[in-house]
Amino acid sequence: MLTSILAVSVAGILLGLRFKAAALLAATALLLVGILAWNSLGFPGHVTVGKSLILMFFSAGGYLVGLALSLRRRRNGE
Structure with a gap:
């Protein structure tokens, strides 16, 4: 279960860095x-x-973390 949580969290972060909701x-x-x-x-x-x-909770949480990192990267890059 821990591996699954880690995988969906990382996938959520990557989605947040690149894509919209x-x-x-x-x-x-x-x-x-898939389930x-x-x-x-x-x-x-x-x-x-x-x-x-x-x-699903960890996927959404990872997405929010990725979104925050994306916004921070854009703000520092400008």
Whole structure:
């Protein structure tokens, strides 16, 4: 679970550095589709609703961190 949290947090930061909020919505939808596919294929490490919400929270939090870094970089660059 820790690896998943780290992965979605880093993905959120990268999204925040480059893209607008619509990309976060698309990434969240892709995360949910991936979770549903993972669970339906029967791979080990069944993802519950609680874990899904935690992953979405960290993805959004990572996006906000990336957005803040992007704004800071733009402000210092000008």
